[in-house]
Amino acid sequence: MTEDRRWAALIVLCTGMLMIVLDLTVVNVALPAIRDDLHFTEANLAWVVNAYLVAFGGLLLLAGRLGDLIGRRRVFLGGLVVFVAASLACGLATDQTVLVVARFVQGVGGAATSAVILGMIVTMFPDPREQARAIGAFAFVASAGGAVGLLAGGVLTRTINWHWIFFVNLPIGAITWLAATRLVERDRGAHRSPGTDAPGAVLVTAALMLGVYAIVGPAATKGWSAPSTLAFGGGALVLLAAFVGREMAAANPLVPLGMFRSRNVTGANLIQVAGAAGMFGIFFLGSLYLQGVLRYDALQIGLAFLPTTVLMGGLSVRFTEPLVGRFGARPVVVAGLVLITCGLVVFTRAPADGTYVEHVLPVVVLLGAGAGLCFPALMTLAMSGVQAADAGLASGLVNTTAQVGSALGLAVLSTLATSRTDALLAHGHSATAAAVAGYHLAFWVAAGLVLAAVAVAVFVLEQPGDAQSEDARPVAVEPSVEHVER
Known part of the structure; x- marks a missing residue:
């Protein structure tokens, strides 16, 4: 594969990932409109999100392994077809059951599409410096896409209607599928026999x-x-x-359980669980704070998180790779996690009469800078020391731990915030004061989770001086295993 074609293929793969990541958050902004239009109860409305999460989180690991066995390109393209077809069904839904079932199927397609992307990237870019740059671009899309989804959801819901948060996937998915068939090389997979377990x-x-x-x-x-x-x-x-x-x-x-002998693989996935639990639940709770306390509308919420996206992109694509090359991945991961922790601590000081510049902007800047430093380096570590034939599995694993961590964090933080708010309301506090206190508790717990991830980074990940040890080397492509068709 020529150099230009490899980088063009990376853009295609990242576009597919962006579409999947956007769908994880774009729906949150449109939930009130969906509730009113399809007459959901508050309890049932959660399944518009949860049906997707159950399928997506449950199938990532299997989809990544299937990519290793039958070909990652095949799994990626098949996942795109399922995802786009389910998006059409979601957009056309006029019934609660149809929407929830279509969201489950959408999660199946999303898992198949996203699980193999990182494995495809590391095999396309065997050179360590190029691989770091490519993973940086992927990490930016995977991390910042959630913030972009808040903005996109606000724009589409406000200017057209909620159906278009799903319809917009049709042209993007079709273009991505066509481009992938031309730019991403075929791979037959390992075809291990009897091998499917x-x-x-x-x-x-x-x-x-x-x-x-x-x-x-x-x-x-x-x-x-x-x-x-x-x-x-x-x-x-x-x-x-x-x-x-x-x-x-x-x-x-x-x-193969032997892959967990690598301290970097094990440590990186533990950090993904704790870091995702602490950080990404804040996008949801932070949105509630902006909406319910500061009275922002959907578009304003998306714009409020825009600096996070800009900083993630700038650092992930241009600066993280040189920093990793100079200092090693471990210090960069630690620095990023510390910045995220600081941002969450700052958010615990946001009052009921807060202003954006004083109480929100510093938070989104710290979160964006921390994520832009941390997650590209973390993904590099999560793929290190893994054989090329297992790259799809490692890719699915790192996506699974991030997804499970996000779901866990959202459930824990939301439950804590709600319980604290209800307790204060029962003691006669005002609704606004009780809500703010609930958010503050959740932000403190989120900071504690990310601080736990810092401890894992310090005590489990390989030392910077060992960055070129066997555990820390990027994945090397083995043509005898990959069976690439030229």
């Missing part, structure tokens, strides 16, 4: 779906000690334990 696939998919459901369903609505939460959560843990036992005994495991 169907029991392992069933166990891990069921465990992840059940776990995500427990987080976004009963835990978020009934509390963490509710019998249904404990039942579903316990069931997920039992299935996960059975999956680990299966992988230890299988001749051709779906997930």
